[in-house]
Amino acid sequence: MLSQPGGCEIGPRPIDLHLRSLRELGANIEEKHGFLICEAKELKGAEIQLDFPSVGATENIILSAVFAKGTTIIRNAAKEPEIIDLERFINRMGGKVKGAGTATVTIEGVEKLHDVEHGIIPDRIVAGTYLVAAAITGGKIELTNVIPEHLQSVIYKLRESGCRVDVKNRAISLEAPDKLISIDSLKTLPYPGFPTDMQSQMMALMSVADGISIFVETIFENRFKHAEELTRMGANIKVNGRIALIKGVKRLTGAKVTAKDLRGGAALILAALAAEGETIIENIKHIDRGYDNIHGIIEGLGGKIIKRDTPIQD
Ligand SMILES: CC(=O)N[C@H]1[C@@H](OP(=O)(O)OP(=O)(O)OC[C@H]2O[C@@H](n3ccc(=O)[nH]c3=O)[C@H](O)[C@@H]2O)O[C@H](CO)[C@@H](O)[C@@H]1O
Ligand SMILES: C=C(OP(=O)(O)O)C(=O)O
Structure with missing residues (x-):
């Protein structure tokens, strides 16, 4: 169970792209009283087309797809440097992500990841x-x-x-x-x-x-x-x-x-x-x-x- 996200008040900041994509991967998400109740026995790879190249949604899908069964393809993905850094981090842990920094990111699900020491990119x-x-x-x-x-x-x-x-x-x-x-x-x-x-x-x-x-x-x-x-x-x-x-x-x-x-x-x-x-x-x-x-x-x-x-x- 998660509360709805906060952050700066710079507009309505919907999370529809996050929710829809996670549902496409097989997650069950209920929105109740300002909370998100999420459940999934297993996530399955899917082809996801984003209406807008949302940074947060791209990151969320990549993270969810790491352990999903099969392949996930994100089209119209965000191309921010932070997405590339996330790909590098996950791959160094044994994940299989490619295409970060382009509009199409592909994630091959893996069984497990291992520890790694990673320095994040400068802000x-x-x-x-x-x-x-x-x-x-x-x-x-x-x-x-x-x-x-x-x-x-x-x-x-x-x-x-x-x-x-x-x-x-x-x-x-x-x-x-x-x-x-x-x-x-x-x-x-x-x-x-x-x-x-x-x-x-x-x-x-x-x-x-x-x-x-x-x-x-x-x-x-x-x-x-x-x-x-x-x-x-x-x-x-x-x-x-x-x-x-x-x-x-x-x-x-x-x-x-x-x-x-x-x-x-x-x-x-x-x-x-x-x-x-x-x-x-x-x-x-x-x-x-x-x-x-x-x-x-x-x-x-x-x-x-x-x-x-x-x-x-x-
Ligand atoms: C493209 C862009 O400049 N993204 C910035 C945005 O990322 P952040 O991930 O917060 O924002 P998104 O990239 O997701 O949002 C971009 C746009 O998509 C819309 N949207 C987003 C998600 C969703 O589910 N539905 C939806 O409609 C947002 O309302 C916004 O208009 O703020 C972060 C923190 O300030 C910055 O680091 C990111 O560089
Ligand atoms: C709006 C920003 O952050 P947040 O998404 O955490 O509100 C920001 O970094 O400028």
């Missing part, structure tokens, strides 16, 4: 967030232990905004321009398109760039909550459904703002670093969920940031 969204931190503060940064290929769409947009970005085998360095320039348009898409998880941070950056940028959020229906908070800090942003128009301002000013979700919260930290005066960000539990020691790292980079466990009274 491309955390890396992207620190690149934007340097860009928004007119600074320089070198990131090591990153996989530049995973950040290609982000690097492309950062270059478009005037940043100098150099890439080595496992390192990325960025030098901010004297004046950031707007990017014409940014559309979030499944990988290798621009990641939805970097949209908020890029919006903070474009808030202080010269010119107008248009953002289109195609993955999640309600992922512009940070726009209102950035506006409190002096940003000029208009949102209409899934489209946001950002007109860069000369300077943001510190304000009391609230993190409404994980990446939106990170965007507020970035905006605060570039803003005049002090910013207080509330509800930082969202940020803590996706960034290890972000305050310590930003402090190490020269930012002035204090983390408090209790809300600040007016």
Whole structure:
């Protein structure tokens, strides 16, 4: 028995693709009072066509198919690097997964897996967030232990905004321009398109760039909550459904703002670093969920940031 999943409130976030696919593999799933009651004597391989290349659903099917009898084929699978890492992990344990990183993933069921030591891939969204931190503060940064290929769409947009970005085998360095320039348009898409998880941070950056940028959020229906908070800090942003128009301002000013979700919260930290005066960000539990020691790292980079466990009274 599982509770319905949580996560950031960035849209309805249905799990129909997960449930339908698991049922196709032979699982019995009942939805009752906010819980999922799942049962299966044995799962059997199946051909599964996803309506959308959902990352979570692709991962869930792969995991379920590892011990299923026979072969499972996922079509229109997600191609994110994390799927490739999952394939590598399972195969090193004795599983039989192939095709990760393409739209068709095939899983041959096995009887058992064995122990393995596996290092997961570096977090491309955390890396992207620190690149934007340097860009928004007119600074320089070198990131090591990153996989530049995973950040290609982000690097492309950062270059478009005037940043100098150099890439080595496992390192990325960025030098901010004297004046950031707007990017014409940014559309979030499944990988290798621009990641939805970097949209908020890029919006903070474009808030202080010269010119107008248009953002289109195609993955999640309600992922512009940070726009209102950035506006409190002096940003000029208009949102209409899934489209946001950002007109860069000369300077943001510190304000009391609230993190409404994980990446939106990170965007507020970035905006605060570039803003005049002090910013207080509330509800930082969202940020803590996706960034290890972000305050310590930003402090190490020269930012002035204090983390408090209790809300600040007016
Ligand atoms: C494609 C994409 O950018 N995926 C991101 C998404 O993955 P995550 O796995 O959370 O999201 P999905 O890739 O599953 O969702 C993408 C889209 O599919 C829809 N959907 C999903 C499952 C389902 O059963 N039914 C359904 O309609 C979602 O509502 C959403 O509109 O958020 C993660 C955490 O922020 C990121 O790491 C992933 O890179
Ligand atoms: C939305 C995110 O995470 P979650 O899916 O856990 O809510 C995120 O990582 O930006």
